[in-house]
Amino acid sequence: xxxxxxxxxxxxxxxxxxxxxxxxxxxxxxxxxxxxxxxxxxxxxxxxxxxxxxxxxxxxxxxxxxxxxxxxxxxxxxxxxxxxxxxxxxxxxxxxxxxxxxxxxxxxxxxxxxxxxxxxxxxxxxxxxxxxxxxxxxxxxxxxxxxxxxxxxxxxxxxxxxxxxxxxxxxxxxxxxxxxxxxxxxxxxxxxxxxxxxxxxxxxxxxxxxxxxxxxxx
Amino acid sequence: xxxxxxxxxxxxxxxxxxxxxxxxxxxxxxxxxxxxxxxxxxxxxxxxxxxxxxxxxxxxxxxxxxxxxxxxxxxxxxxxxxxxxxxxxxxxxxxxxxxxxxxxxxxxxxxxxxxxxxxxxxxxxxxxxxxxxxxxxxxxxxxxxxxxxxxxxxxxxxxxxxxxxxxxxxxxxxxxxxxxxxxxxxxxxxxxxxxxxxxxxxxxxxxxxxxxxxxxxx
Numbered sequence: 488x489x490x491x492x493x494x495x496x497x498x499x500x501x502x503x504x505x506x507x508x509x510x511x512x513x514x515x516x517x518x519x520x521x522x523x524x525x526x527x528x529x530x531x532x533x534x535x536x537x538x539x540x541x542x543x544x545x546x547x548x549x550x551x552x553x554x555x556x557x558x559x560x561x562x563x564x565x566x567x568x569x570x571x572x573x574x575x576x577x578x579x580x581x582x583x584x585x586x587x588x589x590x591x592x593x594x595x596x597x598x599x600x601x602x603x604x605x606x607x608x609x610x611x612x613x614x615x616x617x618x619x620x621x622x623x624x625x626x627x628x629x630x631x632x633x634x635x636x637x638x639x640x641x642x643x644x645x646x647x648x649x650x651x652x653x654x655x656x657x658x659x660x661x662x663x664x665x666x667x668x669x670x671x672x673x674x675x676x677x678x679x680x681x682x683x684x685x686x687x688x689x690x691x692x693x694x695x696x697x698x699x700x701x702x703x704x705x
Numbered sequence: 706x707x708x709x710x711x712x713x714x715x716x717x718x719x720x721x722x723x724x725x726x727x728x729x730x731x732x733x734x735x736x737x738x739x740x741x742x743x744x745x746x747x748x749x750x751x752x753x754x755x756x757x758x759x760x761x762x763x764x765x766x767x768x769x770x771x772x773x774x775x776x777x778x779x780x781x782x783x784x785x786x787x788x789x790x791x792x793x794x795x796x797x798x799x800x801x802x803x804x805x806x807x808x809x810x811x812x813x814x815x816x817x818x819x820x821x822x823x824x825x826x827x828x829x830x831x832x833x834x835x836x837x838x839x840x841x842x843x844x845x846x847x848x849x850x851x852x853x854x855x856x857x858x859x860x861x862x863x864x865x866x867x868x869x870x871x872x873x874x875x876x877x878x879x880x881x882x883x884x885x886x887x888x889x890x891x892x893x894x895x896x897x898x899x900x901x902x903x904x905x906x907x908x909x910x911x912x913x914x915x916x917x918x919x920x921x922x923x
Binding site for chain 1: 771
């Protein structure tokens with residue numbers, strides 16, 4: 488019975504996600520659903536990406552249970568941004584995104600980031616109309632995360648391992664993260680970065696630019 | 706409609722949680738629902754607590770989406786432990802706990818830890834029959850967490866701020882965490898610890914012993 492309800496909710500969500508995707512495609516905007524556990528550094532990654540955008544026109548939808556801190560951080564970079572407060576819900580869904588599409592200049596964007604609620608579980612189940620999912624993992628979360636939270640690693644096109652500057656101070660084996668993540672998702676693209684020191688960010692932005700560009704041409 | 710379904714699920718859950726609680730009370734065991742985001746160090750805190758247990762009889766229920774790594778880590782300390790795999794679900798519920806109660810020697814325990822799935826949102830909504838909720842926050846997650854994930858801070862009796870040894874290497878204001886957490890929950894007991902260096906753990910274990918002891922007497 489419970490499974491039936493959940494399946495219905497997911498089917499309704501997927502239908503709205505397909506409608507969102509049509510709108511994004513019509514506007515020629517490439518959409519990234521950015522997911523991680525709490526405090527892995529999603530907003531910091533967006534700040535650093537915006538600082539290196541170099542002509543790429545980026546918009547952001549911020550998802551949080553409460554507050555507008557993240558949208559304020561993004562606004563400083565002059566990017567169009569909308570804050571969604573889920574009011575308790577632990578993930579964004581397609582309907583929440585559909586509701587705010589009129590508030591963004593989609594035709595003037597190359598790339599739209601949808602920053603999901605900090606949660607390593609539920610966001611992976613709900614499509615929002617994205618072209619790809621990207622997940623972020625803080626090295627401080629430990630090397631056991633891929634095997635403990637497999638769905639998000641399986642659903643993502645890229646894994647950004649953040650806070651790599653903390654490596655000397657935590658007992659974490661990054662090679663185990665890479666190995667276990669690849670065992671779950673052999674095509675996963677991986678980056679090691681530090682939003683604090685700037686390490687590794689150029690490779691991430693370069694890949695993002697190429698990936699969004701390919702989409703535009705195709 | 707969705708709200709109605711959710712309310713029904715929560716009501717059914719609370720009923721089973723009350724039954725669990727009766728069983729725990731009958732056995733004289735004090736039950737702690739331990740919650741945090743992924744990788745904040747719940748299992749590490751349990752390891753350190755077990756190492757300092759000094760006569761306190763502690764059992765553990767481990768909740769994970771997949772895997773049994775955490776139960777294996779607890780077993781080394783000779784504590785009775787049961788692993789629950791939620792198979793995708795992002796939190797434990799009262800029914801999952803009810804199912805495993807027969808697998809633990811409740812009458813021989815003073816204290817039972819229920820380690821929830823790593824998630825800063827959903828576990829706070831589902832009672833499992835606990836006497837109190839304790840939440841753990843890794844300092845690496847940042848000082849914006851109380852205001853972004855208010856429910857868990859409101860529901861918890863104690864907040865353990867972990868990985869305090871990383872303070873020199875992250876741009877995090879611990880006093881802001883304390884201030885915002887207290888604004889949400891004025892009675893919140895707070896500890897700053899490092900499971901890596903051992904700092905602050907004696908105060909935590911001492912408080913836990915006193916709190917479980919009071920329950921036993923009352």
